[in-house]
Amino acid sequence: MCSHDTHDSYQPLTFAAKPEQLVQADRVDGSMYYDPGLFELEQERIFYKTWIWVAHESEIHNPGDFKTTRIGRQPVIVVRDKTGAIRVLENRCRHRGATVCEKSKGNATGFTCPYHSWSYGLDGKLRALPYPDGYEDILDKTELPLRSLRVDSYAGMVFASFNQDVEPLSDFLGEAKRWIDLFMKQGAGYPIKTQGEHKFRFRGNWKIQLENTTDGYHFPIVHKSWMSSVDEETSEMLSFMTDEKAVTHALGNGHSVMVMVPGHVDLDQDDGTEPLQERFAHVTEALSKEMPPEQVRRIVRSLHGAGFNLNLFPNVAMSMAFFRVLHPVSATETEIRHIALGMDGGPEIANRERLRIHEHFQGPFGFGSPDDAEAWERVQRGSYAGKDVPILVNRGLNREVVADNGDKISHATDEGGMREAYRMWKRMMSDE
């Protein structure tokens, strides 16, 4: 069992409170959702300090392929250079600060600033600038590359950090690596590729979204309209409220995983007894003409993705069949990307089916995300009331157990994943 803080000593907190005072083992302060000073501190102590997910390798497959994104509010370019190495560059000309690229993705041989035509290579090196006589003896091009971030990847997931002294990515991911490997099995023997994304914003703090990824408790309530729109097999598959095998693991370093479909945690494990879903009959039939039954089963069983949501602190989740990426915009606004996944080189009919599944739930027009966003905006609005009333994250503390590997395990409807994220938040925010 986990230790409890004393419940009767809760003190209303103010903007002057230190970050570590805002988080207790079973509750957090509502100002965490709207204090702009805290938001700035989060940028410095979390988003500019640790590993932030920036891309999946399939998005930048070939030399010259790039995408632009942000870490915190800083614009960066993720690019594969001529040698095949992935680089993450600050999207800021070293001359007067203009962005050197405003395309969301593409292929380039280099980046040229539109203001005075300083041009940079894919590796960030400053290659040329016009009319160089004005810089003779006062400028050394080798000292003015686009600045590079630390970059590392695991299983195709590319992370970057502004902190050159950040711990190794492998250590940061820790116990989560096992789950990343399991997640990738939905490729059914093919590498995973991204297949487009839904981007949407909600008027609320990023941590409200972070909490949601391992919040099984909300699922049958907020997503009632989605549940009633899918076939019986799919709604049955996601009826985990009283399933004892549906558990949440707190994995350390803020990461957590919520298992919703225990039978699909390891998609390679198939005893052949699970019937393939009737809704995918057309896919099963088409694939059966071109491949053996085992491979058909492997692909069709994987169409809904892995049977869990893996939440990696602070900005990416690997949720069933998609990646969820969050970008904090301000204390009270957050952008979310839901990136659809498919099998790179896999059968087109199955990849298209995955697009339709994604459209059904995700995005501003989906049957799921708008209801999530509505609930999150209500949290944001409500959190201003009752400044002496905490946000509770105590569900399941009475049944949390510690496994041999250190994972804290409770039910999928419990709030152990949120407690894990807030432990990490507290640790990082308390570092001077």
Add this chain to the structure above:
Amino acid sequence: MNKPNELSVVSPSLQLAAEFIWREAELLDRKNYQQWAGLWSDTGHYVVPIDPDTTDFEATLNYAYDDARMRAMRIERLTSGNSVSAVDAARTVRTVSRFTEVSRSADVIEVSSAQILVAYKREIHTLFAADLTHRLRFTPEGIRLEQKVVRLINSADSLNALGFLL
């Protein structure tokens, strides 16, 4: 008052198409989704693409790519009371204009137009500007929607969640 759905066999014209599209816009602003459902042919697709250039909607990720089955489920979602975002959906007012004939055959006309939609919810007005394309089939039972494509001018950017139809 023109009732396009009760027309006998009439040749397609831009004027009749525009009147049909205005009537459709009003049904959507009034959230009269059941009646809106009746405007469609069984094979019709309602599409809100993300990629501004794509025409192969099946092969790309869209905001919405609804055949008859998905449309029926979407209407059920918007009207059942089970969706918290639909129950508390924004009020909308839209104008559709700039009608241009794209193509015409004996019984089908394709019309492009501009839609300016303002949504209001909780003190905030949000603008949704879009190019629309309607493919309309003129049948003895009336005009039927074969396809409606809504290309938001900011489709590739992040949107706020919608509890209504464009």
